[in-house]
Amino acid sequence: MARAVASTPARPASRAVVTPGLLLALLAYVETSSGVIQGSIIPVLPAVGERLGVDAAGLNWVNICQLLSSAVCVPVLARLGDRHGHRRLLRLTVTLTALGTVLVALAPTYPVLLVGRVLEGTLSVWLPLEFAIVRDRLPADRSGPAIARLTGCLVLGVTLGTLAVGLLARLSSDPRVLLALPAVLTLVCVPVVWRWVPESDRRAAPARPDLPGAVLLTLGLAALLVGLAQGSHLGWASVAFAAFMALAVVLLGTWAAVELRSTAPMVDLRFTCRRDVAPLYLAALGIGVALFGTQSAMATFNAADPGLGYGFGLGTIGVSLITLPTGISQFAGAWLHPRAARSLGAARAVAAAFLLAAAGYALLAACHAAIWQVVLATVIAGIGVGAVIAGLPVMVVAAADRADTGIASGVYQVARNVGGSTAGAVFAAVMTALPAAGATGRPSAGAYVTIWLICTALLLLGAALLATTPAAHSRD
Structure with missing residues (x-):
């Protein structure tokens, strides 16, 4: 980012002494809670729609509101954190997200539900703000591994959130009960962040707010994300979709x-x-495809009636259980990445992780007739994906000026989310274009194979991109 001289104010007196290990543990809890929020909402949406009398089109806007809020909040709030304090912005966004989870859980009306989802969108900036705090507060040799492991906690939280609401659904079908879990976890985050998380010292040089840039970026991302989210409803070849793009x-x-x-x-x-x-x-766009873009496709594949020639006919609990090894493997990949980076160098370790993830998706495209084959392939891919999403932000943060850590990692977060949103739209179009014979509205096995091969190709491209960086030619 801009290499302006940053001010370094005196470190204020802290109300609590927080060791590096305790700080990492606290932020790990916060990120796991963030993952639970993101993993728990999708399985519960049909029940929420039934309770509030909202149809499928209305529920689609529940996700769009969160996407738009995230697109707006990440770059703007990350930059404000660089200039005014990362803990200050983390406190604000954790509080707003906690309020959002309560509104989503208890929403008496559809508009209140949408407001809650908008507030929940602010959680997307937690990671960039935490990266900046970690980089400032932890020793240099510990900040990189800490960033990698916080990312791992996020993906683990997503898996645990999906599994938890699936298990709770066996006890209660009331979505208010199911969504109480993320609400409680996030409410606990509020005192954690306000009481124990310390402020960062580094600040970007004072400057006038870039209002034109913020407005144009917000509107541009909004047009892109709304167009992609509504593409299946508008029609991919429609004038309306083309106008959005x-x-x-x-x-x-x-x-x-x-x-x-x-x-x-x-x-x-x-x-x-x-x-x-x-x-x-650019590699962040590709890993966003593998991480977010295939989630719906994997769920529908595993739940599909075997009479279609593929799938296992699993219910909600079964789908959650079959994805559990994937989430655990992603967490393991993120946790192990720092060791690989020390041995191979940062760029080579991430490139190797891209190749491992590509091998997993290629195996999935070739072998998916039995549950054990799907689990094996997704575990291999999960280890690679977990290592990539742990290693890429570490490299981005290392390249940025300390005073610009928030916005540098925020742009990475936006790129990854845009990749996932784009993939979700493209993969939905693929499943529509390749229907199963004699099953109206159902994708064919070839549609899923096509999706997995697209992921394979993009992951191989990610490995090639990492090979072009100067860091790939050193072991640092």
């Missing part, structure tokens, strides 16, 4: 031009285009 291109292109001319841009595009950084952001 054209508007996104115009707005984001204008935003890029404005940022390049600004003396204090919200996002320093010259930094993002550096030879050692651009491949990381």
Whole structure:
């Protein structure tokens, strides 16, 4: 990011002494809670819609509101954290998210549910803010592994959230009971962050807010994400979908031009285009596809009636259980990545993880007739994906100025989310275009194989991108 001189104020007196180990444990709890929130909402949405009388189209907007809120909040709040204090913004967003989880759980009406989801969107900036705090407060040799493991806690939380609501559903079908779990976990995060998480010292140089950049980026991402989310309803070949995509291109292109001319841009595009950084952001798009884009496809494949020629006919609990090894393997990959990075070097370790993930998806495309085959393939892919999502942000953070850690990792987060959103839309189109013979509205086995092969190709491209970075030619 911009290499402006950052101020370093005196460290304020802390109300509690927090050791590096305790700080990591506290933030690990916060990120696991974030994952539980994200993993628990999707399985419960049908029950929420039934309780509030909302149809499938209305429930789609429940997810769109969260996506839009995330797209707006991550770059804006990450930059504010760099300039005004990362703990200050983490406190704000944790409090807003806690309020959102309560509103989502208890929502008496559809509009209240949407407000809750908008507030929950602020949790997407937690990781960038935490990365900045960790980088500032932990010794240099511990900050990288800590960042990797916080990412692992997030993916583990997603899996635990999905599994937990599936098990709770056997005791109660009331969505208010099911969504009480993420609400309680997040409410506990509020005193944790306010009482024990220390403030970072580094600050970006004072500057006027980049309002034009913030507005253009917000509108551009909104047009892109809404268009992708509504593509199946609008029609992929419709004028409306094309208009959304054209508007996104115009707005984001204008935003890029404005940022390049600004003396204090919200996002320093010259930094993002550096030879050692651009491949990381491009690779983030690819790993977003593998991490987020295949979630719905895997769930529908495992739940499909075997009479279609594929699938296992699993119910909600069965689908949750078959995905549990994937989440655990992603967590293991993230936890083990620091050791691989010490042995191979950061770039080589991430490139190797991309190759392992690609091998897992290739195996899945070739062998998926039995549950054990699917579990084996997704565990292999999960270890690779977990290591990638742990290692990429460490490299991004290391390349950025300390005072710009928040926005650098925030842009990475946005890139990964955009990759997942794009993949979700593309894969939905693939499943529509390749229907099963004699089963209206059901995708064929070939549709799933196509999706897994797309993931394989993008993961191989990610490995190639990492090989182009200067770090790939050293062991540092």
